[in-house]
Amino acid sequence: MRKxxxxxxxxxxxxxxLLKCFQEAGETQTYSYKIANMLNTKPSQVRRDLMEIGYSGSPAHGYNxxxxxxxxxxxxxxPNxxxxxxxxxxxxxxxxMDYSNSxxxxxxxxxxFDNNERKVNKVFHGIRVFHIDNLKKILNDNKVKIAIITTNRESAQSVALDLINFGVNGILNFTPAKLNLPSSIIVENIDMLVSLEKVAFFSRNI
Amino acid sequence: MRKxxxxxxxxxxxxxxLLKCFQEAGETQTYSYKIANMLNTKPSQVRRDLMEIGYSGSPAHGYNxxxxxxxxxxxxxxPNxxxxxxxxxxxxxxxxMDYSNSxxxxxxxxxxFDNNERKVNKVFHGIRVFHIDNLKKILNDNKVKIAIITTNRESAQSVALDLINFGVNGILNFTPAKLNLPSSIIVENIDMLVSLEKVAFFSRNI
Incomplete structure (x- = not known):
């Protein structure tokens, strides 16, 4: 597969x-322009993206x-x-944790994981909290490759480096910290303030 | 200003x-390639973006x-x-609420706002919770233009329509719902699952 x-x-x-939404609404076929419309993008973009994964619609019937x-x-x-x-x-x-359960x-x-003793060994939404000192053992035992960081800004970088040392290669960073990590690691940053500032800017300038 | x-x-x-990070690290000048490097983008993109807001660096000294x-x-x-x-x-x-306070x-x-009576009139992180029935009054009294939606998926669309009716034109949507709103409204969707699935995909395919 091409990268x-x-x-x-x-x-x-x-x-x-979006397709799952369409399906729940009882539709069976759709078109690139319908997908594009809902997402403020161009039909040609949708067609190109889907062709990249080896999927072409028919001009007459669109996509199943x-x-x-x-x-x-x-x-x-x-698959697992x-x-x-x-x-x-x-x-x-x-x-x-609550969301992931649902x-x-x-x-x-x-x-x-947390370093606050009052949280250690508690179970939230069916998920047990361990002391951060157990990170290596639990990551190794379970061959964990993906981690979510929701620490404070100050701890995020060193937590990320530990995670990588113990085998993680994909990180979802919810802290405002800008992580400085090897380029082989995939990092996705979710910074609420960036999104909120963007909404506020356009709200004023609409 | 151009759009x-x-x-x-x-x-x-x-x-x-990122510039604030550089500043905290004691730097006073920077270059488009330094910004681009940290964000996996091209220096030409950085220069173009900054020119759009009327700002050009000097080739010798970069940006202050x-x-x-x-x-x-x-x-x-x-400004306010x-x-x-x-x-x-x-x-x-x-x-x-906690994050916004910090x-x-x-x-x-x-x-x-919530419709759960047990939460109404409670104060979390200095912010009071009102019953959803008070939405119109409080939005009007305070001329609120920006709202964050953290309801469940099922309520998100009708809450968004109410918010718009009462004067909101910028929405940050944290629910997985795909909101169907007038194009004059700015909506930013933060869907954790989309980000997590993306990280997981690249984690497997690195």
């Missing part, structure tokens, strides 16, 4: 989300929604359950 | 975040960090405090 860019993968994941969801799922989802850990069990960490996904949070 | 695209604004907000931060701040930040409300006071809502920004969450 697919991060932006393309992100769009394809969003297409699947069920088949397209299956094709995207085959590309994106792990994939363990994820979360470091930092504050409000945000617990919100994510979704149908092969990605499962198997453990939380 | 600046959402993508450009988002990048400029991220540049500022302090001046550039000021220029971005003047463009992006509201701007009220924000949050609808849905679960773990995620409370995590965001940051230095003109964007201030002034009220939370």
């Amino acid at each position: 697919i860019s991060q932006k393309t993968i992100e769009r394809i994941i969003i297409y699947r989300k 929604i069920e088949e397209l969801i299956k094709a995207i799922t085959k590309l994106i989802d792990s 359950a994939e363990p994820v850990v979360i470091v930092g069990v504050g409000n945000l960490g617990r919100a994510i 979704i149908d996904s092969n990605l499962k949070i198997i453990a939380g | 600046i695209s959402q993508k450009t604004i988002e990048r400029i907000i991220i540049y500022r975040k 960090i302090e001046e550039l931060i000021k220029a971005i701040t003047k463009l992006i930040d509201s 405090a701007e009220p924000v409300v949050i609808v849905g006071v679960g773990n995620l809502g409370r995590a965001i 940051i230095d920004s003109n964007l201030k969450i002034i009220a939370g």
Whole structure:
């Protein structure tokens, strides 16, 4: 398979989300212009992205929604359950544990970590919290490759380096810290303030 | 001012975040290639974005960090405090209230809303929770334009429509719902699952 860019993968994941909406609404076929319309993008972009994963619609009938969801799922989802850990069990960490429990996904949070003794050994939303000192053992035992960081800004960089040392290669960073990591590591930053500032800017300038 | 695209604004907000890091590290000047390096983008993209906001560096000395931060701040930040409300006071809502309290920004969450009587009139991180029935009055009284939605997926669309009816034109949507709103409304979606699936995909395919 040709290397697919991060932006393309992100769009394809969003297409699947939208296709599932269409499906729940009872539709069976759709067109690139319908997908594009909902996402403020161009039909040509949608067609190009889907061709990259080896999928072309028919000009007359468009895309079969069920088949397209299956094709995207085959590309994106792990065929097996994939363990994820979360470091930092504050409000945000617990919100994510709660959310991850409520979704149908092969990605499962198997453990939380914190250095606050009052949180250690507690179970939130079915997920046990361990002391951060156990990070290496639990990551190794479970061959964990993916981690979510919800610590404070100050701890994020050193936590990320530990995670990488213990085998993690994919990080979802919810802290405002700018992580400085080897380029072989995939990092996705979710910074609420960036998004909020963007909304506020356009809210004033509409 | 020429209309600046959402993508450009988002990048400029991220540049500022990075520039503040450089500043804390004691630097006073920087170059487009340094900014680009940290963000996996091209120096030409950085220069183009900054020229769009009327800012050019010198080839010999690059950009003055302090001046550039000021220029971005003047463009992006509201000169006055701007009220924000949050609808849905679960773990995620409370995590965001906590976070918003800890940051230095003109964007201030002034009220939370929920339909759960046990949460109404409680104060979390200094922010009072009101019953959702008070939405219209509080939005009007405070001329609120920006709202954060952290309800469940099922309530998100109707909450968004209410918010718009009562004067909101900028929405940060943390639910997995795909909101269907007038194109005059600015919506930013933060869907953790999309980000997590993307990280997992590249973690497997590195």
